[in-house]
Amino acid sequence: MPDFLPYLLIAMAFLGLLAVVLEEVIHVNKAQVVLFLGALSWVLLFAFSSDSHTHALVQEGLQENIGEIASLWLFLLAAMTFVAYLNKKGLIESLIYRFLPKQVSERKLLIMAGLFSFVFSSLADNITATLISVALILSLNLSAAKTLRFATVVVFAVNSGGVAMITGDVTTLMIFLAGKVSITNLLLLSLPALTAVLLLATMLSWSLRDTAVIQHKENDLANVDLAIAGIFILTILATIAGNVMFDIPPVLSFLTGLSVMFLVARAYGEDTENHPILNYIRQIEFDTLLFFLGILLIVGSLKEIHALDSFVALYQHMPAWAANYLMGLLSAVIDNVPLTAALLKADVTMSLQEWMALTYAVGVGGSLLIIGSAAGIVAMSKIDELTFGSYLKFFVALIIAYSVGYGSVLLLGHYLL
Template structure:
């Protein structure tokens, strides 16, 4: 299973190699294209085999993300090629990476602030003190993830609820692994039927491929597919309940300032959504605006609550998983290099070979192997002639397909960072068949609803 993702990637490239490349220059069959592909596959292998070699996934990701561009630059200089296309690609990629990294940084900082204020400990206390079993907690966290991600986003939702899992029982690995997969699947499925739930849905909506209200038509496929996966995963959730002794367990409440930070967090997400919707600002600007509000509030808190322990916003920042941010930088840069060389453009040629539905379904698998953002970007740039039903299909598959592999989505990578050593690539792949079953069911629901009944 560890080799499956690499083999699938090579198959996708090889199958499409006979088509016409849509890139400005096709370097795929040159020595630099082949060398960069080898560098990517080898680096990706070490990312996937993190548990075997005990190497943090950010290290090989950063290496391939930077080395490939140095190799490309060397090739272009040796052959006297114009460097402006490469510079343009780097400029575009820098903006893309910065948006994601800054977005993640603010989201993670808010989570650390909420942890400091005992928000999640209070939520844990309220859940566990009610006597809920592990199975009930499994379903409850999944439902919250599914309905929270359309309002916020799948990454923030997954980060919050994976933290809740740890506060419930940090030692029960079967519960944590099943719960983590459930949260990732639910967050990605919930984000697929809302323009604000995932970056890819925002891209499709902003490109005018589907009106806002029509995204809601994906709700049945999203929730039924998640429910199937959750039902299968629930069989691996242990019986019993988290330990709770009402006499010995001290009641936990939110510390002063905690509720204000919750309100600021909601305002931050709202600013990101509204800023993107009405002003066409990158989501990171809304997030950074929210970060500035948090910084100012921490300053106000020190002055107004002199008898309370002060908060320090940069202390919150120091506790976030920086390796997760570096991983995103590396993997997005590496995929950007492949796109520049022309490899991702070959995927578009498959529309002519296989038809719209098969390729759009395959996009889900490709997005799990690579990343749904550049894959969706390639589809939008190629702009194949598709109806609303097919644009919503590719939106659905790109959104939920990332759940097939642990680091196939931002939500999965975020949860891997939170549950380091527990929710890993290997742990996910052992139960990946449950995610695949839900993926197939979602496709069946889409086909019945859109192609047979015409309900959209």
């Protein structure tokens, strides 16, 4: 392998990172850039394999990388297809309005919005959870100042809700698939994460005094829609039970659930020639999946040249709890997917408590800046008043909530693990 290749691959990785950070400036989809750079990185590794031994190592590394990506991709594809169907049918929106009263104080409504976003994001991907939550906020016709408070709580709650469930956040799923935490360990994270959300909602609700009037929307739900919603819930429960009792990989449980969804739709007559049930797969966020593919290819290539050793060095120079907290802060600037992938590929040695703390940190830390998470970017694109500067006004409240949640994870791990 020539001496210049490691430097070239590192430069390409930084270029990909810049494309992610500056996506709104350069107006080029980050998925397109990182996919190109990720694939090219491995092409160069193969092209400059100087001997058969090096070539074999690169081949082995690629097979491992592709296997990890396939498991993540297929799981997300199944979960996102379920959500795409239920969202298209209006079932999610219908459930929201069924639980909301016609009149409620804005203070109470802010806390309820945070709770809904928290719960829903643990079942669905962050983008879908944010879109539904933002639609609810906009339907309230609040003033710009109040809308900002609601949006801030929603972004933080969406990111917090995902950390305790493998269905809710990609970084949580990645850490789980790497064997660092179990599903039952992750479920314990819901308590400190919820504490942080309630703290933020309480802090931001102090100035709210008015009453909100909610316009209820009624959707006619067919039996097949309710049946598929039930299948989705059962799939999640079966995934947890199957993994705990029989160590069944979650991707198998979700693919089984997805196939049952297709068969049930066919039995109810929902799968027709004009409206095939498989069309819902085309409605998921494929640019998000391609982004994960590109990022994981880039990080995998960096592992081959041992460029991730610096992450291990960081954990050697400071306590793991401090380094994890710092990683959470970094995830507000650096996308948490490549950050988490790099840490996992670097094979940092930590205790279960410390891996749980990292899971919380990289999952929630992106909430500190509006550009730090997919939830923030989506909310900013839908709410005109929400900008980098307007969101930054709540930074003190956000970092207090993040720090309290992180500290709660450490205490939880100390007493329960």
